Amino acid sequence: MPHSDEVIRAAGLKVTPVRRAIVALFAESLRPLTPRDVHVRLLEQFSRSGLPGVYRNLETLAERGILFRIAGFGQVRRYALCPKPGSGHQHHIICVACGRIDRIDECLYHDGMMVGGYRLLSHTMQFEGVCASCLSETNNGQS
Amino acid sequence: MPHSDEVIRAAGLKVTPVRRAIVALFAESLRPLTPRDVHVRLLEQFSRSGLPGVYRNLETLAERGILFRIAGFGQVRRYALCPKPGSGHQHHIICVACGRIDRIDECLYHDGMMVGGYRLLSHTMQFEGVCASCLSETNNGQS
DNA sequence: ATCTTAAACGGAAAACATTTCCATTTAAGA
DNA sequence: TCTTAAATGGAAATGTTTTCCGTTTAAGAT
Ligand SMILES: [Mn+2]
Ligand SMILES: [Mn+2]
Ligand SMILES: [Zn+2]
Ligand SMILES: [Zn+2]
Numbered sequence: 592m593p594h595s596d597e598v599i600r601a602a603g604l605k606v607t608p609v610r611r612a613i614v615a616l617f618a619e620s621l622r623p624l625t626p627r628d629v630h631v632r633l634l635e636q637f638s639r640s641g642l643p644g645v646y647r648n649l650e651t652l653a654e655r656g657i658l659f660r661i662a663g664f665g666q667v668r669r670y671a672l673c674p675k676p677g678s679g680h681q682h683h684i685i686c687v688a689c690g691r692i693d694r695i696d697e698c699l700y701h702d703g704m705m706v707g708g709y710r711l712l713s714h715t716m717q718f719e720g721v722c723a724s725c726l727s728e729t730n731n732g733q734s
Numbered sequence: 735m736p737h738s739d740e741v742i743r744a745a746g747l748k749v750t751p752v753r754r755a756i757v758a759l760f761a762e763s764l765r766p767l768t769p770r771d772v773h774v775r776l777l778e779q780f781s782r783s784g785l786p787g788v789y790r791n792l793e794t795l796a797e798r799g800i801l802f803r804i805a806g807f808g809q810v811r812r813y814a815l816c817p818k819p820g821s822g823h824q825h826h827i828i829c830v831a832c833g834r835i836d837r838i839d840e841c842l843y844h845d846g847m848m849v850g851g852y853r854l855l856s857h858t859m860q861f862e863g864v865c866a867s868c869l870s871e872t873n874n875g876q877s
Numbered sequence: 878a879t880c881t882t883a884a885a886c887g888g889a890a891a892a893c894a895t896t897t898c899c900a901t902t903t904a905a906g907a
Numbered sequence: 908t909c910t911t912a913a914a915t916g917g918a919a920a921t922g923t924t925t926t927c928c929g930t931t932t933a934a935g936a937t
Contacts, residue, residue, distance in 0.1 A: 605885065607932075610885085627923090639886090647925095662806065684852050693852070697849075700859075706840075707838040709836070710864045710869055712864065713863075715806060717857065717859075718843075718849055719857065748904050748905075748912095752915075782916060784916040784917060785895085786916070786917080787915055789895065809893080
């Protein structure tokens with residue numbers, strides 16, 4: 592009924608209850624989710640949800656530009672909703688103090704540019720830092 | 735006998751035959767090596783080399799600043815020799831045409847700078863592109 | 878309202894990379 | 908030599924992701 596169906600259908604995918612729930616989950620979530628996160632949440636609604644189905648759906652949704660696959664924080668994969676379906680790659684930063692993950696909108700690299708003698712085709716980055724609220728709390732923001 | 739012993743000893747580690755061979759391997763290798771790569775090469779000299787020992791050694795050598803651990807190219811870890819023991823982090827680029835991996839020496843990010851409202855503590859990056867020699871071969875170097 | 882079929886599904890098992898455990902060996906300093 | 912903490916190999920565990928396969932289902936056509 593909500594908005595998820597449109598997105599799924601527009602991507603040329605079947606609208607299934609599981610898939611609808613997954614997209615809704617990301618639409619509501621403020622943070623990237625791991626396959627395990629998604630699976631746990633799905634089990635609340637579908638007692639027989641399987642992890643392979645979750646992986647399949649997340650990959651499919653990423654291929655269709657609905658989700659973005661985040662790698663590089665540990666060996667655990669995460670996915671985030673694309674701001675608009677089909678919008679490009681993303682970069683993220685994790686706060687070492689509170690674990691929060693945010694999307695970084697600026698990027699200093701652009702595909703096509705020359706880097707170390709290579710013509711750049713794609714790039715991924717992972718940042719670690721201290722978020723604004725943790726900075727102010729712990730007062731190690733300056734000096 | 736060669737230079738490896740000094741490096742190992744200077745790091746406060748025992749000089750064992752396996753460890754000496756590992757450091758020598760990296761000193762001779764022009765490219766980063768996976769734990770599996772290292773293990774295969776070790777088996778040529780030590781028929782009873784174990785993979786856990788390889789992992790242990792690579793991590794130990796990385797902790798001591800002799801090797802640098804490269805993550806983010808697929809789910810396979812790689813290690814490269816640090817230009818000088820204790821030199822900082824590295825970034826790498828892989829050629830999608832020939833698979834070659836090179837170290838990138840310039841970097842546009844610096845820890846301490848502000849990124850997306852966070853104070854940056856560390857960062858990793860992985861680049862994909864086409865290397866100079868593949869660029870000239872396939873003549874898709876310009877426009 | 879059925880029929881048909883490719884897509885999607887769940888469950889079990891496999892595939893991999895990495896880690897843990899533990900008993901044995903060994904480098905290095907006394 | 909002697910002593911001991913560090914290092915080692917092998918087996919097994921871990922944790923994530925993938926593959927296989929038989930069953931179910933969404934969606935378009937009848
Ligand atoms: Mn970018
Ligand atoms: Mn850097
Ligand atoms: Zn924080
Ligand atoms: Zn190349």
